[in-house]
Amino acid sequence: RFTELSNPVEWASVPTPLPNVDIGPDSALSMVGMPYYREQLLSAWPSHMVFEVGKPPPKIDSDILAKMKMHDFVGYAPNPRRTRRYQVETAKVQEKPGQVQAPKFRSEKAREGDFDDKIDENTPWSAVTGDLRPFDVPAMYHKVEIKYSRFGVDDFDFEFYNKTKYSGLETHITNSYSNPLLQLLKFTPMIRNYALHHTTRNCLTETCLLCELGFLFDMLDKANGQNCQATNFLKTFSSISQASAMGLFEEGMPRSNQSLSGMIQSLNRFLMEKISTDFKSCPVEGRDELDLENALITSSMTCIKCSNCGTETMRPSNSFVRELAYPKKAKTLGTFSTVLKHSIERDGQTRGWCDKCRRYLSLTTKKVVHDVQPKVLMFNAAAISPESKMYWAERNWLPREIGIVVQDRKFLCYQGAELNKVKERNPNVVVYELVGLVAEITGDQDTAPHLVGLIDVAFTTPGERKGSNWHLFNDFLVRPVSQEEAMNFAPAWKLPSVLCFQQKSESNMVDNSWKNNLDTSLLFKNLPLALSTNNCQPLSMDESPTPGTVFAIDAEFVALQKEEIEVKADGTRETIRPSRLSLARVSVLRGNGESEGVPFIDDYIHTKEPVVDYLTLFSGIEPGDLDPMQSKHPLVSLKVAYKKLWILLNLGCVFVGHGLLKDFRIINIHVPKEQVIDTVDIYYKKARQRKLSLRFLAYYFLRQNIQTGNHDSIEDANTALRLYKKYLEFEDAGIFEQMLNN
Amino acid sequence: YYAQQSYSQPLQYHLYAPLGPHKQNLLSYQRTVHDLFLKDSIREDLQKKAEATLQILPNSTLPNVDSYHSLVPLDLHVAKPQGKNAQPQPQSTFGHTSWVYKATSNKDGLAYILRRLEGFRLSNEKAIRVVEHWKRVLNANVVTVHDAFTTRVFGDNSIVFVFDYFPLSQTLQDIHFGPNSRYQNRHHGAHQNQTQNANTEHMLWSYIVQIASALKTIHAAGLAARTIQPNKILLTNKNRIRINCCSIFDVLHFENGRPLLELQQDDYIAFGKLILSIACNNPHAMHNAQKSMDFIGRTFTPELKNFLLYVFNGPASGGPRTMDELLSMISFQLIQNFDSSLHQNDVLESQFSKELENGRLVRLLCKFGFINERPEFAHDHKWSETGDRYLIMLLRDYIFHQVDEAGNPVLDLVHVLSCLNKLDAGTDERIMLVSRDEQNCLIVSFRELKRAIEASYSELSKRG
């Protein structure tokens, strides 16, 4: 039966035969035609949709690539399931997680009236840890950059990066990669003490790095958290040709074959040896000239045994720095102390000449450590090989303390609970504590690696130590961190380079007695070169400075490198480096007494580097002035000029001058506020926020025209002194405010 | 222009792709679907031209002429179709009733224009041989003549000239002086603003340079154009003109042949008249030549006036006008037009390459379609979803199945196109594919994926 009103059966249409065309690789697709259409085509896309072009190709996370196993041409790896399958990256520009924006310039803040510093100091640095993937570098480890506004470096808010009382070191100085190692040495009490004591001596060697370390450590102490620069240390270091030969200089090294970690380890070796030598040339009173060397060196013998005749020969092999060697093919990862023992003993096989057998044979070598134990044990971690990275990936692998016993030509090393047991039964065990370390931070491919220091600053706290106090020293960024944070590593981005242990008995032995032993002879001497033309009279013995003695000071500079700017594609301009200035002349005048205003220092500094700009108008220095062959002025080395000022500083003298902040920065000295009287600050109208020039002040208050030609530091220092005296007069009469407002 | 009977709806170009609203204020890295594909205006223009070329007259009674068939009469006076059944009126030019047809050659399948002059009796064979010379005149600003022959298929004695066909072209007459001209209501230059005058002058120079180029080729071939008149010059593209109907006068007036030099000098004057009338926006500008020249002097640069003075009066030294002189007079404009035509080339090439790219992407997407999810090979080990085909499937997901954080689909055409392009080129970029169970990542380069697709495809075609 059929229903009467059945729907007609639907049949497929009889298709029209297809055009007999062949669509080859070069033929147009329009060879197959379109039917006529009366409505919008299906292929039409809505026009409101917005698509973005120009996105960089997505990056595959490095940990996935690390786990990838190749099979044919496909790399397989387990899916970490960080996002959904094929989830789009929403951010147009992939920002590095945890990147912290540079703070506003001080001048910007001042303009915007933004004095609100109440932001929780932790926020910018720690808020991001939540979202970090295992290979992401936390914010505080990122390389920090100084920004320069048109007001120069003073406008940069260093405080944003460091709210501790431990000063950081600035970057943008040649070879400042060494900053973390310098900090590590500073917080190793033994080395600190030796350096400062040495510096008080009359060591005049220009290339003495121990002196420079002393100056630097003193500056870091005095700055008490303010940013410092290792300018003079690095300048001296950079002038040592031996260091250049060892490849310790940043400049001129192609980026590709420069392993920063390798450089800092070589530097470590070089420095230890260099300061030991420096110490010998001018030892501290009452100490052996080998004192420092003995404190640093691990002396050992290499025992070479012939495999044929069994003859043993011994050769001394001393070293300041031990390199860690990681056992290969170890079934289980050993502890740090087993690695240490392995590294020190270093059994090995070599082919060599046997005197007895008179032929080349395979020899077994074994290192034997004597019982002399250094006070400071430096290790280079040399964590390059995959197996070494496996060790450092272990959590809490690095022990806080290790104990070493050398008995019967055997080197024994203990840690942890075992050490505590050994301590009880063996009085000969020497216990070392970890002072700190230098670690290399490798970001993603786009950023060059850099170094940071992780240091327990508690060791240099005088007196009894209460627990540990770890700090991160990332150039001028300094932050307290947990011990957990400091002593754990992540092979993807953080690996140790240098480890520093110190004998427990030396901890917290902070010796500040050097301040009482200053050799001040330099102040009273007229060096042969210093045949003064500027009525310069050296201090007589009855003019010996005492705390509070006032001196007027002014310094002049020349430029060694022009300012360098960056102009981006969008036209924004940024100063990358302000012009690099160098001290060219410094004048110090007596501030009181009969000879008030008479200079006793007027040093022109012998400058070896080429000068790109003498800035003659401002400095009064003319080409040739700093060249001993041409100069008509007495030239001294930077070290001599510096040391005089340093002695005055440590005698507690007070410096009067105009705009001294810049002068001190370039001299590379930190003078505590109590010891500075700056006429810029005295004659500062708070309401107008304007700094007044020396020339204007001289004209207005002293009715005197100065700086009519090129500047002259004696004139300027003298003017500042007289302005100060004028100020004292006004103050005395109680009319200073009134005078200033006029 | 005829609508086709059996498919009475003309193409709805606006339905092709939505016209908008186009988003304004997009950032430089943002695109809408319109920016990713060919511009609608270009596509529409080309499609209309193609459509016009393919237009046929249903139930036509027009005969085949020589090797040409499918004749469609065109009325060049009326650019727009005037209703379905309007009969085109023959023109009367060249002293004969004249018809214009579009026709298809059965030699090469291409469309040509047949221009038929009714009632022409050829008495001297040499007359029609003149066209041979013209055939060799190849200039981008001259409509090439391909043939000339006499015929009686229309039931009379006709001569037919065969020219290149330029669909949707218009004459300068239509454009500047026709009833629908957009220049129609423009007032004389005095009332126009500076910019308008500059634009007009720009156009004039473009015309001058192109006509000069055409004349140079024609004169160098020992011929004279004789048709430099607004109704004999076609505008085939924006600002692109071509001298039409060349050779016809040479055939028609073969007997009373005037000296070549005279005819060529006449070309210069006709050239001047044409430019003058367009500049003055008045077809009769020559009637008051002095006034018109004054106007030119007031409105345009002195160079234009100098050009006109030269073509009207000849060189100051007396003697005939020469192409050399003319060209060096306008060389400055010439080089500018040269530059713009090279620019135009660059634009066309980049558009063209984009379309070719799309063509390749279609082929690629079809390969995807051929390979993926073939049910009949499910049992076949080699074709199962492992190895190459598994990768191809995951790649398809990678390209099309992007999601956002909430798991909602993301329809990102740019992502699709850029993936396909990279795949097509086989770049070394590595991407991370994720298995459907989300357990594994597969890292593979586009180069390898391309190879995998090619292998699968050729496997498939071997079976086919």
Place this chain on the structure above:
Amino acid sequence: YYAQQSYSQPLQYHLYAPLGPHKQNLLSYQRTVHDLFLKDSIREDLQKKAEATLQILPNSTLPNVDSYHSLVPLDLHVAKPQGKNAQPQPQSTFGHTSWVYKATSNKDGLAYILRRLEGFRLSNEKAIRVVEHWKRVLNANVVTVHDAFTTRVFGDNSIVFVFDYFPLSQTLQDIHFGPNSRYQNRHHGAHQNQTQNANTEHMLWSYIVQIASALKTIHAAGLAARTIQPNKILLTNKNRIRINCCSIFDVLHFENGRPLLELQQDDYIAFGKLILSIACNNPHAMHNAQKSMDFIGRTFTPELKNFLLYVFNGPASGGPRTMDELLSMISFQLIQNFDSSLHQNDVLESQFSKELENGRLVRLLCKFGFINERPEFAHDHKWSETGDRYLIMLLRDYIFHQVDEAGNPVLDLVHVLSCLNKLDAGTDERIMLVSRDEQNCLIVSFRELKRAIEASYSELSKRG
């Protein structure tokens, strides 16, 4: 007029009609003129260019620079890549170690050339601002500079100039004097035949006209090119040249700025040297200027010699060379090149008109791709493989999974395209889909299938 309910219409070929003037019967000498700029195989050429543009460097350690990413070092001395791992050597030009990279801008997604000079320390902001003037120089024979900035992301102080990228371009140095130059083994003109000499002269004039065009724009902008040297001029297409590296010298030598007039006059002389050395096929032709000029006189037309005499010696009247004089001197050649470039426009347009459908098909196939086999909606009832989506899946099988009697796959692109076209338009033609288990037939029209896809797609975009 009839209802078309169940009727199938033939597909119309209206979208494919060859456009433009037809030139099938060209004589060989005509070809040289008209194909002056056009590559013989545009398709292949464009495909290669697209591939070169997309090429990336696997495992690259090159950083992102400003807004540019995916850097690929190019060695302009060696046009072809020398194997994957060949390290390109830096060039030392402009007095600095110099690198050239291809990079993609994240602002507009286009490829650019970054030219990096190593060890450049900028201390005067004004120097780099010079580039602003150059950015406004837009000429079809000048490689446009887009940006200049300094950067330290390479681990040194570099200045980077951003130029337009021309894939597969070569310098005139490579082409005429390079080791693989096809001009390498040509002997001096005396041994060449007339045709070869004519062709060479043709090319020379083409170069001359193009450089003149570039110089005209540059000089008019108050600048000087300073880089008219064979290794600083790119050939980007057949006979199409562009002056490269403009603005670099202006920035580098900003401090010791020489007067503009002097620099511009230097451009003329460099122009002459370039043409002379190419004409003599000897990079050192200037070393023996007299002999070289004699050779020119013997081999080429007097016009070429006159041109060279003018650029070397300046006008007979003394005084500086001017563009006006130069242009009117070469206007004859200029108009020929103008004609050629218009011809090229015609050819490109006609090629282009065939490729109009590609974009549409890509858009259609992308919709398919977005809808089909989305794994994440497998659990969702509406998105499961029933209803609309089931149909779409069967349609996909119908389009792509055709088999022959033996069950072997049929890979018929024409079938695919005609289905897609019918689907796109939504015709009433009904087709029979077969379920995957082959138990049921579903008869459905393209119109309904189109609706089903539209519905699925809009559902998808609502979620997105």
